[in-house]
Structures are given as C-alpha cells and as structure tokens.
Amino acid sequence: MQETFILPLLWHLLGLVLTLFTFSFLYKDNPFYKFAEHLVVGVSAGYFVVLLFWTSLKPKLIDTVFYNFSNEWFYILPGLLGIMMWFRFSRKLAWVSRYPIAVYIGIGSGLAIPLNMQNFVNRQLSATMIPVGFGSATEFWNIFIVAGVICGVIYFFFSKEHKGLFGGLAKIGIWVLMVGFGASFGFTVMARISLFVNRISFLKDVIEIFFGSV
Amino acid sequence: MKDCLFQMRLKLLPLAILLLLAAPVFAQVPDQSGEASLEADTLQEEPQIPPPAPPEIVEIKDSDNDHGHSIDLEWELSPDDDGTGNYVTGYEIWRGEMVDGKIEFKLRRTVPYGVKIYTDRGDAAGGVDPLPNGKDYWYKIAAVADEDAKTESEVYGPVQATGEWFHTGKTPVAVAVLIFASFSVAFVIVAGGHIDMKQFFIMWPIIFVLIIWLVLLIRLAAGASVNALWFLYAIPGAIAGSLGLAVSIGAIGFLVGWFVWRTKGEETKLYVRPLSGINAVDEAIGRATEMGKPILYVLGLGTASDIATICSFTILGRVARRVADHQSSLMVPCYDPIVMTVAQEVVKNSYAEAGRPDAYDEDQVFFVTQSQFAYVAAVNGMMLRELPASNFYLGIFYAESLLLAETGSLAGSIQIAGTDQVAQLPFFIVACDYTLIGEELYAASAYLSGEPTLLGSLKAEDWGKAIFIVLVIVGVIAATVGWDQFIEAMTVRL
Structure with a gap:
C-alpha cells in the first residue's frame, strides 16, 4: 500500500524537478538545464529504439518473415534494403547504402507529388470555384475569398517582375497572407498558453502534495 | 339462546369477510418451497421466444486493396429482422479454424440488428496481432432473438486473408x-x-x-x-x-519540359524575381566566416522524401559549398536518421566540389533523437553554447518552430527560415530575419543553383499558376451562373 503511494509521488517529484530545470533555461543556459536536456535526449533515443523494434521491426519483419514466410515472404525485400543501409559503416562498400536511400526517396516523392498536386492544387482549385455576387451575404464574402486567392497566387510568381498592376495585386496578396498568418499566430499562441497553464497547474498540484495548499 | 347465537354470528361475519379478503395475501406468504413452485409455474406459463429465421451469407471474401489481415463478411438479414430490434436483436459472428481435423468456432463479435456487413481484422484490428494472411477460416452467422433463441446460418468457407500488390x-x-x-x-x-x-x-x-x-x-x-x-x-x-489530376500533372510536366528546353539555349535569359531570404544566404555565410563562428543548419522534422526536405538538401549543398570555400564550420543536427545519411552525402559532395574533400568532417552532420521536444532541447542548448553566427531552418517544422527561432534570436544569430507548413510560418516570420514562405522554399534551390534546368521549371510553375488563375475565374463564373458540369469536371477524386 505504502509502495503504491510512494512511487507515483516520486514520479511527480521528478516531473516537478525536471520541469523547473527546463524552465531555468529562460534565465540562461546552466548545468540544471544541461542535465534535463541530456536526460531527455538519451531517454528518448533509447525509447524510440525500443518502440521501433516492437511496433515496426518485430510485427512487420520478424513475425511476417519467420512465422508466415509462405504468404508474406516479400516483406524480406524491404528488410534487405534496410540491411543495405548498414554498409555505410564500411568505407569501401558505403556506396551500397545509396540504393536503399534512392528507393526510399523515389517512393516518397512518387507518393507525395500526386497527392500534393491533388491536395494543394486541384482540391484548392475546385474549392475556390464558388458563386459570387450581391444576392446573399455568403456570395458577397465569396468575392473577397476569390480575390484573396488570386492575389495570393500572384505573389508567388517568380519569373515576372512585381511592378505596376501586377505588383499591386502581389502586394495585396502578401497582405492577405499576412492577415492569415496573424490569425493563425493568435490561434496557436492561445493553444500554447493553455499548455503552459496545464504545466503550471501540474506544478501547483505537486507542490500542494508536498507542502499543503498554497 | 337463538338471539344470542344470531348476535354471535353477526359479530363473526365481519371477521369472516375480513378473512376472505385477506386470503390472497396469506396465499403469498413467503414460503421457500411455495415460491419456487410458483416461479416454475410462471416460467412454464411464459411463451418461449421461437428461434428466428437464419441470415443468409451472401459473400465472405478477402478485403480488397489492402495488405491482407482482413476479411469482409456480407449477409442478408434474417427475414425476422424488421429493423426495430423487437424480435431479432443482433447477429453473432463466429469464426472457425481447423483444429485436429475439426472446425472449432469462436465468437468474434455481436453486431446489432439491421447490420449486414462486418470486417474481421483479427484480434487487434490490424495492430500487434492481426489476422494472419494465408490461413483458412470458416464463418457462420447467427440471428439472435434471445439467449436461447438463435439460429445459425450455414457454414461458409474456407476463406483466406491475402494482401494485394496494387491498390x-x-x-x-x-x-x-x-x-x-x-x-x-x-x-x-x-x-x-x-x-x-x-x-x-x-x-x-x-x-x-x-x-x-x-x-x-x-x-x-x-x-x-x-x-x-x-x-x-x-x-x-x-x-x-482522374482526368483532372492527369491533365494537371501532364500540363505541368509539358511546361517544365518546354521551358527547360528553351532555357538551354544560350540566347534565352530568364528573369527571376529577387528574394531577400535567398540573397541573405551569402550574407549569413560571410558573417559566420568573419566572426569565426559556426553555421547551424536545421533540416526540420520531415523525412528524406518530403518535398520541403529535398529542397532543403539542395540549399544545404549550396551552403556547405560556401562554407568549404570560406573554411568556416557547419553544424547539422538531424532528427531523422535517413535525413542525416542523405545530408552527410550532400555535405561531403559539396566539400569535394569545393576542392577541399579533406576538410569534410562526418561529425558535422549528426543524429540527435527522434523525439520532437528532446530534439528541440538539444538544438537550443547548442545555440546557446556554440553561439552560431547564422541559423538556417529550412524544411518541415511543427511546434518546435518558435522554440528554435526564439532561442536563435536570443543567441544573436542571423536567422533564415523556410517551410511549407502554413501553421508554422507566422512564428518564423516574427522571430527570424528572413523567411521563405511556402513555394519560395521550393524556388530557393533553383535561385541558388542558377541551373537552367531548375530555372526553366520555375518559369513552367509560373505558367501553371497562370492557368490556375484562369481556371479559378472560369470556375467562379460557372458556379455563379450554375454551370455544374464544369465544376464537376474540375473536381478531382484520387
């Protein structure tokens, strides 16, 4: 009973101490921050090795190849590519590791380009095809959306000088972007403040456990 | 005497009436044996729910377009399932495996009335213990009206889960x-x-x-x-x-090819709008050389196949080349091991191109950790200890953008950032000296290299944007006048 009580208490105390160590960075770099930094880097690196083994290597390679070889033998191909990466440690055979990297980047780009084209160009295109006019409030505000999109795109013309009417439209475009960024900034800062409040609340709770109500 | 008897009967009458009225109450006196027999009588009297008609299995097959570990079941509802749950309350899905020459069934799931499809993904829905591929399974489905009133369908199978090579x-x-x-x-x-x-x-x-x-x-x-x-x-x-997608990719591909071919001609000189963030790259490298301090280059949290990271590799190559020329030092802390490997190759090539392969130090590009905030803690520590003259943040960034940029600002470094993550751009804009917004990062590699091939692709992209604007205007007119066919044709489904 006592053990179940003491252990969470110690974890909370460790959380409190490490939080304060990390906050000490706000003053300046110091040994306490260095300790917290090295601890979190070391722990996270080790943690991710174990995590990747149990969530990726074991279920996706070891289990499939060793326990279900007849049906899922092809999983050995990415496994071989992974082994080829280890050739980097040999100066003479380091070139072998370029091939899995090439396959990885090629597949990633092949996946990303059509999807980016669809999500960031074609889908935006059809989403901007909206009715405009003065018949309703929606149609009226749509005018600003369409104008904002067109001016924003004009800002990203690189091979034409931003002068005259074209330059004016590009300037409106960057203003539209900045308004959007401002709204996004405010929104995200609010989210960060809520995280900070949560951490302060944690500190308060732990201090109350040890020193009573504050 | 008679009167006396009469009066006595008269007095007893209310008592008798009371006894008669109380008889049912006495009949329910809690008597253990009596209660049991009463319950037994009641159960016998209650009409038993007859078993419903069985469901009919339409098809059980391996799920399409997946890596396996999944079997789709479809059945016709029991004729007694009227969709209200008043009679058939649900369906039990039983999966059988061959054990010692006999099929042993286990209950997989009970689904509510009215449901006629189910996807069996094993014990952990494709997680750590998914349904094995290539193993024979048999299924039966039972329509359930009550615990004791259920009717099973015929056994269907065997069925195997298999993976498809193509979606x-x-x-x-x-x-x-x-x-x-x-x-x-x-x-x-x-x-x-x-x-x-x-x-x-x-x-x-x-x-x-x-x-x-x-x-x-x-x-x-x-x-x-x-x-x-x-x-x-x-x-x-x-x-x-997906005609829209094919046309758009094809059109951009054609334009890139056309302008690359044109730019190859010596007489053609393409205009490229100057970008302050790009022009500041040389200034930042020069500053580091003058101050004798290192340059910090952060590739972000993206993978080696992300477009922003690939662009960042190109810029890193340029920066490393200038660093090698100026004999200053470079630090590239990496979040992703593959990104680190590619970055090492890029920096090594740049040093070789600069004619100083001996000056290349593999430890300039190093792995930190794959934990987002641990990575930030380490890079922030480096900034305050090494005090780099210039910081580059080019690639994909998330919540760490402001943490990095703010610390770099405190350290007094000149900072150039660029990302295609719209949510992070505001932080870079407020905390860095120069920011490459979205596509400016993509264009940066062409700017810096001055390669006709890349400059030609920039021109092609501009033409692509011009087509985009024209299509938006036509689409807005179409939407306003109700030309739905055009809007439908422009809607892309991949």
Missing part, C-alpha cells in the same frame, strides 16, 4: 512511385560514374520497365492469377478516372 483506386500514385523510384535509382547509377546523363535518359525507361516487370513476376510467383496483369491495362482507365 486499384490509386494507380496514378503507383505510376508516380515507379517513375520516381526508377529515376532515383538511375541517378545513383549516374552518380557512380558508370554512365553519363545521355546514357541515363536511355537507361531510365529500361529501368522503369524492368521494375514493372519485376513487380509482375514477383506477383505471379506469389501465386497470382492472370489478374496480375491488371496493372498494365488499368493505367489508361485510372488516368481517365
């Missing part, structure tokens, strides 16, 4: 993957010095076709039917199915 709905993606993968492999062969660029353009289609045939052969060897050839005849159909 039939994503052929354009498969084609793009094969094209880029073959391009990357061919480039590595060129980089190895075995062939030159002219031979490359002859070799690439051969590698492309070979990869396709290798995939098909593996597919056939894995026991696929003639359908393995589906990939070949599905390409035109898939392109027609």
Whole structure:
C-alpha cells in the first residue's frame, strides 16, 4: 500500500524537478538545464529504439518473415534494403547504402507529388470555384475569398517582375497572407498558453502534495 | 339462546369477510418451497421466444486493396429482422479454424440488428496481432432473438486473408512511385560514374520497365492469377478516372519540359524575381566566416522524401559549398536518421566540389533523437553554447518552430527560415530575419543553383499558376451562373 503511494509521488517529484530545470533555461543556459536536456535526449533515443523494434521491426519483419514466410515472404525485400543501409559503416562498400536511400526517396516523392498536386492544387482549385455576387451575404464574402486567392497566387510568381498592376495585386496578396498568418499566430499562441497553464497547474498540484495548499 | 347465537354470528361475519379478503395475501406468504413452485409455474406459463429465421451469407471474401489481415463478411438479414430490434436483436459472428481435423468456432463479435456487413481484422484490428494472411477460416452467422433463441446460418468457407500488390483506386500514385523510384535509382547509377546523363535518359525507361516487370513476376510467383496483369491495362482507365489530376500533372510536366528546353539555349535569359531570404544566404555565410563562428543548419522534422526536405538538401549543398570555400564550420543536427545519411552525402559532395574533400568532417552532420521536444532541447542548448553566427531552418517544422527561432534570436544569430507548413510560418516570420514562405522554399534551390534546368521549371510553375488563375475565374463564373458540369469536371477524386 505504502509502495503504491510512494512511487507515483516520486514520479511527480521528478516531473516537478525536471520541469523547473527546463524552465531555468529562460534565465540562461546552466548545468540544471544541461542535465534535463541530456536526460531527455538519451531517454528518448533509447525509447524510440525500443518502440521501433516492437511496433515496426518485430510485427512487420520478424513475425511476417519467420512465422508466415509462405504468404508474406516479400516483406524480406524491404528488410534487405534496410540491411543495405548498414554498409555505410564500411568505407569501401558505403556506396551500397545509396540504393536503399534512392528507393526510399523515389517512393516518397512518387507518393507525395500526386497527392500534393491533388491536395494543394486541384482540391484548392475546385474549392475556390464558388458563386459570387450581391444576392446573399455568403456570395458577397465569396468575392473577397476569390480575390484573396488570386492575389495570393500572384505573389508567388517568380519569373515576372512585381511592378505596376501586377505588383499591386502581389502586394495585396502578401497582405492577405499576412492577415492569415496573424490569425493563425493568435490561434496557436492561445493553444500554447493553455499548455503552459496545464504545466503550471501540474506544478501547483505537486507542490500542494508536498507542502499543503498554497 | 337463538338471539344470542344470531348476535354471535353477526359479530363473526365481519371477521369472516375480513378473512376472505385477506386470503390472497396469506396465499403469498413467503414460503421457500411455495415460491419456487410458483416461479416454475410462471416460467412454464411464459411463451418461449421461437428461434428466428437464419441470415443468409451472401459473400465472405478477402478485403480488397489492402495488405491482407482482413476479411469482409456480407449477409442478408434474417427475414425476422424488421429493423426495430423487437424480435431479432443482433447477429453473432463466429469464426472457425481447423483444429485436429475439426472446425472449432469462436465468437468474434455481436453486431446489432439491421447490420449486414462486418470486417474481421483479427484480434487487434490490424495492430500487434492481426489476422494472419494465408490461413483458412470458416464463418457462420447467427440471428439472435434471445439467449436461447438463435439460429445459425450455414457454414461458409474456407476463406483466406491475402494482401494485394496494387491498390486499384490509386494507380496514378503507383505510376508516380515507379517513375520516381526508377529515376532515383538511375541517378545513383549516374552518380557512380558508370554512365553519363545521355546514357541515363536511355537507361531510365529500361529501368522503369524492368521494375514493372519485376513487380509482375514477383506477383505471379506469389501465386497470382492472370489478374496480375491488371496493372498494365488499368493505367489508361485510372488516368481517365482522374482526368483532372492527369491533365494537371501532364500540363505541368509539358511546361517544365518546354521551358527547360528553351532555357538551354544560350540566347534565352530568364528573369527571376529577387528574394531577400535567398540573397541573405551569402550574407549569413560571410558573417559566420568573419566572426569565426559556426553555421547551424536545421533540416526540420520531415523525412528524406518530403518535398520541403529535398529542397532543403539542395540549399544545404549550396551552403556547405560556401562554407568549404570560406573554411568556416557547419553544424547539422538531424532528427531523422535517413535525413542525416542523405545530408552527410550532400555535405561531403559539396566539400569535394569545393576542392577541399579533406576538410569534410562526418561529425558535422549528426543524429540527435527522434523525439520532437528532446530534439528541440538539444538544438537550443547548442545555440546557446556554440553561439552560431547564422541559423538556417529550412524544411518541415511543427511546434518546435518558435522554440528554435526564439532561442536563435536570443543567441544573436542571423536567422533564415523556410517551410511549407502554413501553421508554422507566422512564428518564423516574427522571430527570424528572413523567411521563405511556402513555394519560395521550393524556388530557393533553383535561385541558388542558377541551373537552367531548375530555372526553366520555375518559369513552367509560373505558367501553371497562370492557368490556375484562369481556371479559378472560369470556375467562379460557372458556379455563379450554375454551370455544374464544369465544376464537376474540375473536381478531382484520387
């Protein structure tokens, strides 16, 4: 009973101490921050090795190849590519590791380009095809959306000088972007403040456990 | 005497009436044996729910377009399932496996009335213990009216879960993957010095076709039917199915080819709008050289195949080349091990191009950790300890953007940032000296290299944007006047 009580208490105390160590960075770099930094880097690196083994290597390679070889033998191909990466440690055979990297980047780009084209160009295109006019409030505000999109795109013309009417439209475009960024900034800062409040609340709770109500 | 008896009876009458009225109450006196027999009588009297008519299994098959580990079940509802749950309350799905020559069934799931499909993904829904591929399974489905009133369908099977090599709905993606993968492999062969660029353009289609045939052969060897050839005849159909996407990629591809060809001509000089963030790159490197302090280059949290990271590699190559020229130092802390490997190659090549391969130190590019905030803690520590003269943040960034940029600002470094993550751009804009917004990052590699090929692609992209604007204007007019066919034609489904 006592053990179940003491252990969470110690974890909370460790959380409190490490939080304060990390906050000490706000003053300046110091040994306490260095300790917290090295601890979190070391722990996270080790943690991710174990995590990747149990969530990726074991279920996706070891289990499939060793326990279900007849049906899922092809999983050995990415496994071989992974082994080829280890050739980097040999100066003479380091070139072998370029091939899995090439396959990885090629597949990633092949996946990303059509999807980016669809999500960031074609889908935006059809989403901007909206009715405009003065018949309703929606149609009226749509005018600003369409104008904002067109001016924003004009800002990203690189091979034409931003002068005259074209330059004016590009300037409106960057203003539209900045308004959007401002709204996004405010929104995200609010989210960060809520995280900070949560951490302060944690500190308060732990201090109350040890020193009573504050 | 008679009167006396009469009066006595008169007095007893109310008592008798009371006793008569109380008789039912006495009959319910809690008596253990009496209660049990009463309950037994009641159960016998209650009408038993008759078993409902069984459901009829329509089809049980391996799920389409997946890596296996999943079986789809479909059945016709029991005729007694009126969709209200008043009679048939649900369906039990039983999965059987062959154990010692006998099929042993286990209950997988109970679904509510009215439901006639279910996907069996094993014990952990495709997680750590998914349904094994290639194993025989039998199924039966029971319509349930009550615990004791259920009727099972006929046993269906055997069925196996198998993985598909191609997602039939994503052929354009498969084609793009094969094209880029073959391009990357061919480039590595060129980089190895075995062939030159002219031979490359002859070799690439051969590698492309070979990869396709290798995939098909593996597919056939894995026991696929003639359908393995589906990939070949599905390409035109898939392109027609996503015409908008195919046209847009094709148009951009044509424009890139056209402008690259034009830019090759010596007489053609393309104008490129100056960007302050790009111009500041040399200034930042020069500052580091003058101050004798290192340059910190952060590639972000993206993977090596993200477009922003690939652009960042190009800029890193340029920066490393100038660093090698100026004999200053460079620090590249990496979040992703593959990104680190590629970055090491890029920096090494840049040092070799600068004629100083001996000055290249592999430890300039190093791995930190794959934990987001641990990575930030480490990089922030480096900034305050090493006090780099210039910081570059180019690539994909998330919540760490402001943490990095703010610390760099405190350390007094000149900072150049660039990302395509819209949510993070505001933080870079407020905390950095120069920021490359979205596509400016993509354009930066062309700016810095001055390669006609890349500059030509910039021009092509501008024409693509012009087409985009025209289509938006036509689309807005179409939407306003109710020309729905045009809007429908422009809607892309991949």
